[in-house]
Amino acid sequence: MNKKIKKIFQSNEPYIFLIIILLGIVVQIRSGQFFTANNIVDLLSAMIVPGLFAIAEFMALIAGGIDVSFPALASLSAYATTKLLLDKNYEGNVLLAFVIAIAIGAVLGAVNGYFIGYLNLNAMIVTLGSASIFQGIMQGTLRANQLSVIPSGMKSFGTAAFLTATNKTNGLTSILPYTFIILVLVCAVMHFVLHYTIFGRGIYAIGGNPLSAHTAGFNVKRTKFIMYIMIGMIASASGICRVCMMQQMHPTNMLGMEMNIIAGVVLGGVALTGGAGTLTGCILGTFLIILVQNSMILLGIPTTWSDVFVGLVIVIGVSLTAWQSNRTSKSKKKSVKEGA
Amino acid sequence: MNKIKSIYKKNEEVTRLLIIMAFWLIFMAFTQAKKFYTGMNFLTMAGQFPEYGLMALGGMLCMITGGIDLSVVGAANMTSILTVFTLTRFFGADGTMPLAFSVVIFIIAIVVGIIVGSLNAFLISRLGVPPILATLGVNELLTGLCVVMTNGSAISSFPKQYCDFFSGNLLGFIPRRLLVFIIVAIIIWFMLEHCTYGTKLRLYGTNAHVAKFSGINTTKLLFRTYITSSICAALGGLMMLATYSSARADYGTNYTMQSILLVVLGGVSPNGGKGKISGVITAIVLLKMIESGINRFRSVSTYYVTLIWGAVLILALVIDYVSQKPKHAK
Amino acid sequence: MSQCLLKAEHIKISFGNVHALRDVSLEILPGEIHCLAGENGCGKSTIIKIISGVYQRDGGTIEFNGQKIDKISPIDAINLGIQVIYQDFALFPNLTVAENLALNTELASRKKTVSWKNVRKIAEEAVSKINFQVDLDQKVQELTVAQKQMVAISRALMSNAKLIIMDEPTTALTKKEVSALFKIILKLKEQGIAILFISHKLDEVFEISDRFTIFRDGQMVATGSTKELDDKKFTYYMTGREFSDKIFVPENLSDKPVFELRNLTLDGAFSDINLSLRRGEILGITGLLDSGRTELGLSMFGLKPADSGQIMKEGKEIRLTNPREAIANSIGYVPEDRLSEGLFLTQSIGDNIIISEIDKLKKKNGQFDLKKRDEEVEKWVKELEIKTNNPNNAATTLSGGNQQRIVLAKWLACNLDVLILNGPTVGVDIGSKHDIHMVLQRLANQGLGIIIISDDLPEVIQNCSRVLVIKNGKIKSEYDTQNVSEQMIIDDMM
Amino acid sequence: SEPDITSDDAIKKAADEGWEIAVVPKDSTNPWFVRMDTGVKEVADKAGVNCYQIDTGTIDATKQAQLVEDLIAQGVDAICVVPVDMESMDSTLKKAKDAGIVVITHEGADLTNVDYDIEAFSNEGYGAFIMQNLAEAMGEEGLYTTMVASLTNGSHNEWADAAVEYQKEHYPNMTLLEENPRVESDDNGDTAYNVAKELIKTYPDLKGIMGTSSFDAPGVARAIQELGLVDKFFTSGTGMPADNAELLKSGVIKSLTLWDPAKSGEAMVDLACKVLAGEEIGAPVNLNVDGYTEMTFREGSETVLEGQGWITIDADNVDDFGF
Numbered sequence A: 001m002n003k004k005i006k007k008i009f010q011s012n013e014p015y016i017f018l019i020i021i022l023l024g025i026v027v028q029i030r031s032g033q034f035f036t037a038n039n040i041v042d043l044l045s046a047m048i049v050p051g052l053f054a055i056a057e058f059m060a061l062i063a064g065g066i067d068v069s070f071p072a073l074a075s076l077s078a079y080a081t082t083k084l085l086l087d088k089n090y091e092g093n094v095l096l097a098f099v100i101a102i103a104i105g106a107v108l109g110a111v112n113g114y115f116i117g118y119l120n121l122n123a124m125i126v127t128l129g130s131a132s133i134f135q136g137i138m139q140g141t142l143r144a145n146q147l148s149v150i151p152s153g154m155k156s157f158g159t160a161a162f163l164t165a166t167n168k169t170n171g172l173t174s175i176l177p178y179t180f181i182i183l184v185l186v187c188a189v190m191h192f193v194l195h196y197t198i199f200g201r202g203i204y205a206i207g208g209n210p211l212s213a214h215t216a217g218f219n220v221k222r223t224k225f226i227m228y229i230m231i232g233m234i235a236s237a238s239g240i241c242r243v244c245m246m247q248q249m250h251p252t253n254m255l256g257m258e259m260n261i262i263a264g265v266v267l268g269g270v271a272l273t274g275g276a277g278t279l280t281g282c283i284l285g286t287f288l289i290i291l292v293q294n295s296m297i298l299l300g301i302p303t304t305w306s307d308v309f310v311g312l313v314i315v316i317g318v319s320l321t322a323w324q325s326n327r328t329s330k331s332k333k334k335s336v337k338e339g340a
Numbered sequence B: 001m002n003k004i005k006s007i008y009k010k011n012e013e014v015t016r017l018l019i020i021m022a023f024w025l026i027f028m029a030f031t032q033a034k035k036f037y038t039g040m041n042f043l044t045m046a047g048q049f050p051e052y053g054l055m056a057l058g059g060m061l062c063m064i065t066g067g068i069d070l071s072v073v074g075a076a077n078m079t080s081i082l083t084v085f086t087l088t089r090f091f092g093a094d095g096t097m098p099l100a101f102s103v104v105i106f107i108i109a110i111v112v113g114i115i116v117g118s119l120n121a122f123l124i125s126r127l128g129v130p131p132i133l134a135t136l137g138v139n140e141l142l143t144g145l146c147v148v149m150t151n152g153s154a155i156s157s158f159p160k161q162y163c164d165f166f167s168g169n170l171l172g173f174i175p176r177r178l179l180v181f182i183i184v185a186i187i188i189w190f191m192l193e194h195c196t197y198g199t200k201l202r203l204y205g206t207n208a209h210v211a212k213f214s215g216i217n218t219t220k221l222l223f224r225t226y227i228t229s230s231i232c233a234a235l236g237g238l239m240m241l242a243t244y245s246s247a248r249a250d251y252g253t254n255y256t257m258q259s260i261l262l263v264v265l266g267g268v269s270p271n272g273g274k275g276k277i278s279g280v281i282t283a284i285v286l287l288k289m290i291e292s293g294i295n296r297f298r299s300v301s302t303y304y305v306t307l308i309w310g311a312v313l314i315l316a317l318v319i320d321y322v323s324q325k326p327k328h329a330k
Numbered sequence C: 001m002s003q004c005l006l007k008a009e010h011i012k013i014s015f016g017n018v019h020a021l022r023d024v025s026l027e028i029l030p031g032e033i034h035c036l037a038g039e040n041g042c043g044k045s046t047i048i049k050i051i052s053g054v055y056q057r058d059g060g061t062i063e064f065n066g067q068k069i070d071k072i073s074p075i076d077a078i079n080l081g082i083q084v085i086y087q088d089f090a091l092f093p094n095l096t097v098a099e100n101l102a103l104n105t106e107l108a109s110r111k112k113t114v115s116w117k118n119v120r121k122i123a124e125e126a127v128s129k130i131n132f133q134v135d136l137d138q139k140v141q142e143l144t145v146a147q148k149q150m151v152a153i154s155r156a157l158m159s160n161a162k163l164i165i166m167d168e169p170t171t172a173l174t175k176k177e178v179s180a181l182f183k184i185i186l187k188l189k190e191q192g193i194a195i196l197f198i199s200h201k202l203d204e205v206f207e208i209s210d211r212f213t214i215f216r217d218g219q220m221v222a223t224g225s226t227k228e229l230d231d232k233k234f235t236y237y238m239t240g241r242e243f244s245d246k247i248f249v250p251e252n253l254s255d256k257p258v259f260e261l262r263n264l265t266l267d268g269a270f271s272d273i274n275l276s277l278r279r280g281e282i283l284g285i286t287g288l289l290d291s292g293r294t295e296l297g298l299s300m301f302g303l304k305p306a307d308s309g310q311i312m313k314e315g316k317e318i319r320l321t322n323p324r325e326a327i328a329n330s331i332g333y334v335p336e337d338r339l340s341e342g343l344f345l346t347q348s349i350g351d352n353i354i355i356s357e358i359d360k361l362k363k364k365n366g367q368f369d370l371k372k373r374d375e376e377v378e379k380w381v382k383e384l385e386i387k388t389n390n391p392n393n394a395a396t397t398l399s400g401g402n403q404q405r406i407v408l409a410k411w412l413a414c415n416l417d418v419l420i421l422n423g424p425t426v427g428v429d430i431g432s433k434h435d436i437h438m439v440l441q442r443l444a445n446q447g448l449g450i451i452i453i454s455d456d457l458p459e460v461i462q463n464c465s466r467v468l469v470i471k472n473g474k475i476k477s478e479y480d481t482q483n484v485s486e487q488m489i490i491d492d493m494m
Numbered sequence D: 001s002e003p004d005i006t007s008d009d010a011i012k013k014a015a016d017e018g019w020e021i022a023v024v025p026k027d028s029t030n031p032w033f034v035r036m037d038t039g040v041k042e043v044a045d046k047a048g049v050n051c052y053q054i055d056t057g058t059i060d061a062t063k064q065a066q067l068v069e070d071l072i073a074q075g076v077d078a079i080c081v082v083p084v085d086m087e088s089m090d091s092t093l094k095k096a097k098d099a100g101i102v103v104i105t106h107e108g109a110d111l112t113n114v115d116y117d118i119e120a121f122s123n124e125g126y127g128a129f130i131m132q133n134l135a136e137a138m139g140e141e142g143l144y145t146t147m148v149a150s151l152t153n154g155s156h157n158e159w160a161d162a163a164v165e166y167q168k169e170h171y172p173n174m175t176l177l178e179e180n181p182r183v184e185s186d187d188n189g190d191t192a193y194n195v196a197k198e199l200i201k202t203y204p205d206l207k208g209i210m211g212t213s214s215f216d217a218p219g220v221a222r223a224i225q226e227l228g229l230v231d232k233f234f235t236s237g238t239g240m241p242a243d244n245a246e247l248l249k250s251g252v253i254k255s256l257t258l259w260d261p262a263k264s265g266e267a268m269v270d271l272a273c274k275v276l277a278g279e280e281i282g283a284p285v286n287l288n289v290d291g292y293t294e295m296t297f298r299e300g301s302e303t304v305l306e307g308q309g310w311i312t313i314d315a316d317n318v319d320d321f322g323f
C-alpha cells in the first residue's frame, strides 16, 4: 500500500493537482469567487476546446512525435464545413457538421500521417510544413473570411445548456454547453483506446522504442498513420465545438494556440521524448494553463502584467516538474539499489 | 561526374535549395521579369531578411544541440525597447545622438543577449527543463516585461541617428543591415567550422549523455549556445529598430515560427547533431525571394506564400527521402 | 535433408554499399541446439532479422517446417513459431514488465483489445517458467541489464515456438544466470524446440551446442557437428588467423602508486573501498552485476561523485565531481555500454576519436587545428587498426569490435595516466578481443595504470596482475592472479 | 445629388493612364477589410482604375511594412495603407515618398510621411461617440471599463482614452473601474467573452464595457446573454451590421458604431488619383463618396482630412446597410 502511495507521488499529476488547488485557494482569498458553481462551470467550458486539442497532442507526444499543425488543421476543416453548410442553407442538426468536419480532419490528418508514418519523416518538420499548407489553403484557396452567421443547428448546439450553474449570492448564471460532453466522451474513448486496445498500447510501445515495436510485430507505419488521422479528427471536432460555442467562425483565431497546448501537456508530465505520460496528467496540465489564463482578473493582476504572470507560471511550473522528475528518477535508481 | 556527385552528397541541403531557387528564378524571369529583376527589388530584399535572418542563425545553433529557441522575438523587442529608453535617457526625446554612441547600442544588445541566453541555458542545463518550454516561458516573460515597460504602446520619439544610419545603404547599394548580417554569419561560420565549438555542438546534439561521458563541459556549451542565439536575436531586434524607427512589445511575433521554418528548411535536424550554416543562409534567401516574388502577382493571394513555404519544407524532406531511400527502412 | 526445420540458402542482403550478407546458408534441425558464431559484423544479427521478418532479403530462399517462405512480417514469423531474443532485447522501457512479457502473445493472438487480467496471467506464467523473480509492475527502464535480459528470455519462451533464436543472450548475465539459462535451453530441447544460439564465448558454444555454423564477412565458412570442433579450429574459422593468448606480466611497474582510493563510499552503492594502482599495472575488479562495481567505476571518473573518502592521484588528494576533472587528472573511462554511453553513433569516426582531447587540438589563437586533428585521427585509426576506409564515415558503419576500438582510441588520445575500463570486451568477438587485450597489455608496459572492471574471469585472470572481488559494495577479497582459480573468485563473488 | 465616384475627372484620368494603386489593409479575414475590398473592387470595376487590395494575412506590423517595401520596389504609383502600427509604418512610408510614390493613409493621423491621411472622423471624436452610445445604454451612471484588442494596439487605445476623457467631462455619475481600467481581447471573440465573464464575477458593481475592436462588443454580449444580464449589463463598440444584427435585435447590445470601410477604400483610391493627377487639394475636398464629400483639414494639420463618416447602428436600422 505504502509502495503504491510512493509511486503516485513519483509522478507529476499530484503536484499539478496541488498547484491547481493552491492557485484556486489564492483566487478564492483574493476574490471570494473561485469555489462557486458558476466559476467552476466557466472554467470547464473554457477548457473544452483546449482540452480536446490537448488530447490530440497527447497522442502525438506519447508516440514520440509532435504535432504543431492542429490549430491550422482544425481551422481549415471547421471553416470548410461551416462555409459549406451555409452555402447549402443547411438548417438541420449539428451532427452533419461534425461528420463533415471529422471527415475533412481525417483526410488532413492522413496527409500528416502519410509523411510521418509511411515515409518516416520528422514529425516536427512535417507538421510545421503542413500547418503552413493548411493555412494557405484556407486563406488562399478558400479565401476564408470571418463567418459571423453560422447554421442554426450549430448555433443552438453551442448555446444549449447541458448544465446551468447559478451563483446564489450574486445571481450570476453560467452554462456548460453540450460540447462539454464531447470533451468527456473523447476523454473516455481515448482512455479506452490507449489502455485497452492493442492499437493504443502500440502508440505507447512506439514511443518507448519504435524498433522494438517493429520487431515485436506492431505495424508501426500504419499505427502512426491511423494515429495522425485520429488527431486530425479530434482537432476538427474541437474546431466545430469552438465555432458552435462562439457562434461565429474566425479562420485565424485558433492559430498560435499550439505552443501553449504543448506547454500544458508537458506540464502534466508527458515526456517530449515519447512513451511516458498519462491522460490525467495531460488534462490537469492543460487545466492549469486555462486556469491561469482565466483567473488573471479574479487574482487582481493588472492587464499590463498578465503576460509576465503567464510566463512566470510556465517557467516556474515546468522547472518544478523537471526538477521533480529528475529527483524521482534518481531516487528510483537508489531504491533499485537498496532492493538488490 | 563523380566529383559533382560527391559535391552534391556533401552539400545536399544547399544543393537541394539552390535547385528550387533556380527554378523559381527562371519562373520569375518568364512571368515577372520587369518587376522582379530590378536593382531596387534585390536591394529591398537584402534589407529585409537580416532582422529575422539573424534570429534564424542563432536558432540554428540551438537546434543543432537538439533544442529550440522560441524566445528570439522577446529578446529582440526587449533589446530595442531598452535601447530606446537608453537613448531618451541620455539625449532626450528630441536630442541628437552622436553616431559613435551606436557602440553602446550594440553593447546593450550583447548584454540583453547574455542575460536572456543565460536564463534559457540555466533552465535547460541546470533544471532540466525541455528547451521548447523553457524558451516559450522566457519569451512570454520578456514580452510581458516589454508591455509593462512601454504600457504596450510603440515608442517612436527618440534620437533617430542610429536608425537613419543603419537603415541606409553603404555606397548607396549595400544595406548596412545586410553587412551586420554578413558579419554575424561569418562569426558563426567560423565558430562552427574553425573552432572546437562546432564539433562539440554537433556531438552534443547527437547524444548529450555520451557528451557528458566524454568530458565535454555540457553546461558551458549550452550557455554559450543559447547566449549566442539570444545575442543574434538581440541584434535582429536592433535591425528591426533601424528599419521601423520605433520599438514596441509585439513587433515581429511571426518571426518565431518563421525562423524555425528557415532553420529546418536549411537542413538542420530538429533532433540535433546535424546542420550547416550554408543551408540556413540559402533557405533565408530562397524564402525571401519566394515571398517577394509572390507579392509581384497581384492576382495570387499572398496567402499562397504560406502555402508555398509549407510545401517547400515538406518537398525538401521528400527529396531527401527519395534520394537516399534506405532499402530496408522500417 | 528435407527434415530440416529451417533451411536458408544463398541469402543475400545489402545496406546501401554494405554487403552484409553475400551468400550464406543455414540449416537447423528440429530440436537441436545450433550455435552461430563469427566476428563482429559478419552478419549474424542480420540473418536473424531476415528470418524473423524484420529485414527483407535481396536474394536466396528460406524454408521453414517444409514450407517455403517468401515475404514475411515479424508477426507472421511469430505465428509460424519463430521467436527471437534480440541482441538489444527489443523491450519497451516505458512499459511495465508484465506488459512487455504479454505484448507479443497478445499481438500474436490478433485480438484488438487488451485484457489486463490476461496480461498479468501471461506474465506470471512467463516468469514462473524460468523461476525469475521480478516486480511485474515495475517499468522496464528501472531494471538492471541482467533483469532486462531475463525479461526478454521469458518473453520468448511464452509462445509455442518451434525455433527460438537467441542473439548473444549471455553478454549481460553472470555465471549463475548463464547456467540457469542453459538448464532452460536443455529443457526446451527436450520438448523438441530447436534453439539457434549466438555467442562469442567459446566455452559456452562447446558446452551447449550440438551443431555449429560459422560466418565470416557475410559468408558461411563452416558448419558441422560441435564434437568435431576444437578451440583452435573454431578461432581459425572465425578469424582466419591463429593466435595464442598471452598472460600479462607487468614489465614496468612504478614504485609509487599513481592512483589510490581510501575508504571511498557512495551511499547505496559501495562503501570503504581501498585500492592502489601503480603505473604499469593492470588491476582487475570483479563482482556480480549490482555488486557496486559499475558505480565504483563511475565514481572514479567523477560521474557519480563519492559521498566520502579520498581519491589520490600520485600521492595528492584530488576531487572528482565531474568527468572533466577526471580528464584533467589524466583519468579516462571506457563505459559499460558503448552504444549509449561511449559513442556518438551517427557522427564520424574521427570526431568520436578526438572529442575528449579536443581542447588540446587548438592553435595558439584558439582556433581548431584541423590539420592536427586529421593527423591524430589517422594516427589512432592506424595504431588500433580500426577497419575503415574513411574516418569521416559515421561510427555506425563499424561493427562492435571496431566501435570498441574507437572508444579506446578516444581515451588513449588523451594521454592518460590511468584508464578504467568497464566490460571492455563485452560482445566483442575473439579476434577483436585478443587485439584489445594486446593493446591494453602494451599500454600498461608503456607505463599506463589500468583498471579492468569485468566479470569475464578468464579475461581478468589473463590480463590483470591483481584482482579485487567486490560483493555487496565492499571489497571481499584480493588475489594475485598467478595463484588464483576461477572457482575461488566465483565463490567469493556469490 | 448622389456622389458618384466615376464622375470624378481624376478617376477618369487614372483609368486612362493605367496608374497602379495598391491598397494595403491590416489583414483581410476581418470582415472589416473584406468590406473595404468591396469598395476598392468597385472602383476598379466601375471606373476601370488599376487598383487592388493586397495584404499579409495576419495582423503584423513588420509583415505589413515588408509588404509595403515590396510594393515600393515594384514601383507602384500610389500606396494606400491602413497601418497596423503607426510608428513602424512611418519610416517605411518615407521610402515610398522618397521614391516619388503617392501615399494615402486611413486611420493614420499621426503619420508624417504621407501625402494625405483620410479620417472618417477623428480618433477623439470616435471614442467620444462610442462613449455616448454606452452612456445612453447605461443610463449615464455606473461603473464601466474599457476593452481593447491589445495594449499594443494604437488606435484602440486612443479611442479608449478619448472615451474615458469624454466620460469624465460629460457623465459625472459614471466611473471607470480603477483596478482594471483596460482589458485585452486579443482580437478574439472567445477571449472577450471569457474576460467579460471574469470581470463580471470579480466586480459585482460593474455595469458596462466599452469595446473597441469589432470582436469586443459581440464577445461581451455573449457573456451578457449567458449570464442572464440583459438590460443589467451593457456594452457598446465597433461592429459590422450584418454580423451583429441578431445581437442588436435581441436587445443584448443597444447600439454599435462604425463607418463603412468600403467607402473609406473608395475615398482613398479617389484621393490617390487626385494627387496623381496633380489636382490642387484644398478644403473642402470632395471625394465623391458618401460621407467624404466635404472633407476638411484637421486643425493645425496639412495632411489629415476629416469626413463625416461614422454611423450608429441599432435594432431599427441594422438591416438597411446591405453589408
Ligand SMILES: Nc1ncnc2c1ncn2[C@@H]1O[C@H](COP(=O)(O)OP(=O)(O)OP(=O)(O)O)[C@@H](O)[C@H]1O
Pocket (backbone or CB within 6 Å): C015, C018, C019, C020, C038, C039, C040, C041, C042, C043, C044, C045, C046, C047, C087, C396, C397, C398, C399, C400, C401, C427, C429
Ligand atoms: N541496418 C543496417 N544498415 C547498414 N548496415 C547494416 C545494417 N545492419 C547491419 N549492417 C551491417 O551489416 C554487417 C553485419 O551486421 P550484423 O549486425 O549482422 O553483424 P553481427 O554478425 O551480428 O555482429 P556482432 O557480432 O557485432 O553482433 C555489419 O557490417 C553492419 O555494419
Ligand SMILES: Nc1ncnc2c1ncn2[C@@H]1O[C@H](COP(=O)(O)OP(=O)(O)OP(=O)(O)O)[C@@H](O)[C@H]1O
Pocket (backbone or CB within 6 Å): C040, C041, C045, C087, C168, C395, C396, C397, C398, C399, C400, C401, C403, C426, C427, C428, C429
Ligand atoms: N538497424 C540498423 N541500422 C543501422 N546500423 C545498424 C542497424 N543494426 C545494426 N547496425 C550496425 O551494425 C553493426 C553490427 O550490428 P550489431 O548491432 O549486431 O552489433 P554490435 O552491437 O556491434 O555487436 P556486438 O555486441 O556483437 O559487438 C553495428 O555497427 C550496428 O550499429
Ligand SMILES: [Mg+2]
Pocket (backbone or CB within 6 Å): C044, C045, C046, C087, C167
Ligand atoms: Mg549482432
Ligand SMILES: [Mg+2]
Pocket (backbone or CB within 6 Å): C045, C087, C168, C400, C427
Ligand atoms: Mg552484436
